[in-house]
Amino acid sequence: MSATLKGSNSSKLQVSEFILMGFPGIHSWQHWLSLPLALLYLSAIGANTLILITISQDPALKQPMYLFLGILSVVDMGLATTIMPKILAIFWFDAKAISLPECFAQIYAIHCFVGMESGIFLCMAFDRYVAICHPLRYPSIVTNSLIFKATLCMVLRNGLFVIPVPVLAAQRNYCSRNKIEHCLCSNLGVTSLACDDRRPNSICQLVLAWLGMGSDLGLIMLSYGLILRSVLRLNSAGAVSKALSTCSSHLILILFFYTVVVVVSVTHLAETKATLIPVLLNVLHNIIPPSLNPMVYALRTKELREGFWKVISLHLGKK
Template sequence: MTTQHNVTTSTEISDFLLNCFVRSPSWQLWLSLPLSLLFLLAMGANATLLVTIRMEASLHQPMYYLLSLLSMLDMVLCLTVIPKVLAIFWFDLRSISFSACFLQMYIMNSFLAMESCTFMVMAYDRYVAICHPLRYPSIINDQFVGKAAIFILARNVLLTMPIPILAAWLHYCRRNVIENCICANMSVSTLSCDDVTINRIYQFAGGWTLLGSDLILIFLSYTLILRAVLRLKAEGAVAKALSTCGSHFILILFFSTILLVFVLTHVAKKKVFPEVPALLNVLHHVIPAALNPIVYGVRTQEIKQGIQRLLRKAW
C-alpha cells in the first residue's frame, strides 16, 4: 500500500509538510530577501567574532570564552531553521522527514535553553566583576568557564530531551501539515490523534523552569550590580561600571523581548493573523544571532581593536 501524506498510522508517516506562508506567496517573496540578509549577517558576524577571539591572545579571557559559546549556539540555531525556511520560500520544498522534524525540534529547544543559560552565567560574570572586583580573577577563571560550559550543556540537553521524545511517541493518523515554518513542539503534537496534555504540561513546565529561572537570576544579578554601582563615589566610576555590562544587558533585552512578544502573540493567536506567530518564531532564531556579535563589536573596545588588527593583517 503506497504511503500517502494523510496517513492512517504513525509508523507509515514518512514526512510532514511545513505550511510556511504558502497562502501568502507575496509574503514569501518579500520576506526571503531580508531573511537571507539577516542569515548571512548572523553567520558572518558570529564567525568573525569567533576568529577574532581565537586569534587575539588579549581576548583569551573567561568573558570572551562565554561570548564564543554564545556565538556558536547562535550559529547552530540559524543553521537549524533559516536554510529550510528559505528552501520553502524559493523552491517550495515544504516536506521534512519524520526524523528531521523531531531533530530540529530538539535542537531548537535545547539550544535556546543553552543560550538563556549562557546569558545567566554571563550575568554572574558581570556581577562578580563589579561587586567583587578583587576576587574576580580567583572566581572567574578558565576552570569556572569549563564547569559552566558542562553545566549549560548537561542541564539543557537532558531536560529538553523529553520534548521531541514525547512528540515522536504520539500516534499521527490524519494530518501531516504543520501550520508553521518550523517543527515547533505544539505545532507538530496537535496533529496527532492522541491526547497531548502531557506534551503541553512538559513544554510549559520545562520552558518556564529553564528560561524563567535564568531570567530571575539575571534580574537578581543586575539588581545587585545596580545597587553596587549607585554606591560608587569616584568620579566616572558609575559610567565605567555600567559600560562593562551594557552590551550584555542589551543582548538579554533582544533575546527576552522577542521571546515575550512571541509568547504573548501565541496566547492571543485567535486575535492575530496565523502568519504572525510563525514569523516571530523564525525571527527569534535569527535576529538575536545577527545582533549579538554586532552589539559586542561596537560596544566592546577590545573586540573592536581585535577585529581591526585582523583586518589589517588580512590586507
C-alpha cells in the same frame, strides 16, 4: 501536496512526513522574504565567525567575558543553522516535505540551542557580577576551569532537559493532517496536527520553559540587582558610568531575547490557529539574536572593535 500515510488499516493510518507550508496567509509571495532572511543568516554566520577568529588571534581578548562571547557565537551559529537552510530550501526550491524524525530532531535542536543561549546569558551575568561587585577576587573566581565547567553544565543541562519535548511530540498519533502552517517544526505547531490530546506537550513545554529559562532569567535579574546596588554605592560618577557601560551590551541582548520568548509563548498558547505574527516572531527570534549579538558587542566594546580591525588589517595585508 497530499498527506503521505502509512498503515495496513484505516484505524492505524499514520502520516510519514510533514509539509512545512511557510508563513500563514502570505503563501503566494512569502518567497520574497527569502532575501532578508538569507542576508540575516549570512550576517549571523559571518559576524560570529569573525568574533571567534578575533578572540582566538588577539591575546588581549583571552578574558572570561570574551570567552563567554565566543561560546555564545558558537551557540548562535548552531541555532541559526538549525532552521535557516530548511527555510531557504522551502522558499527557493519548494522543498516543503520533512520526515517525522527530521522534524522531531529540529524540535530538539531548537529547544536545546535556545536553552543554551539562555544559560550563556546567565554565565555572562555572573561574570559581570563578580567583576563589578568583587573585583579583587575576580581572577581567582572566574577562571578557565570555571568557564569550562559552566559551559559543560549548560550543554548537559539543556541537552538532557529538553529531551521530553520531542519524545512526547513523537508519541502523538498523527493520523490525517500533515500540513504545518510554519517554516519550521515548532513543538506546538506540530502537535496541533495530532489526533489525540496534545495537552501533555503544552504542559511539558511550559513547565520546562519556566524551570529552565525562567530560573535563568530570575538569576540574571538577581545578578543585575546586586550589580545596581553595588554601583549606586560608588561615590565616583566615572566609576558608575564605566560599570554600567560594561553591562549595557549584555542587558540590551537579554531584554530582546527574553521579551520575544515571552511574546512568542503567550501568542502560541492564546492562538488556536496559526497566524502570521506569532510564526514570524518565532522565526525572527531564532535568526535575529545570532545576527544582533555580534553587532551590539562590536559597537559597544572598544577592545572587540580594535580586535576586529587587527584581524581584518592582518588578512588584507597578507593579500
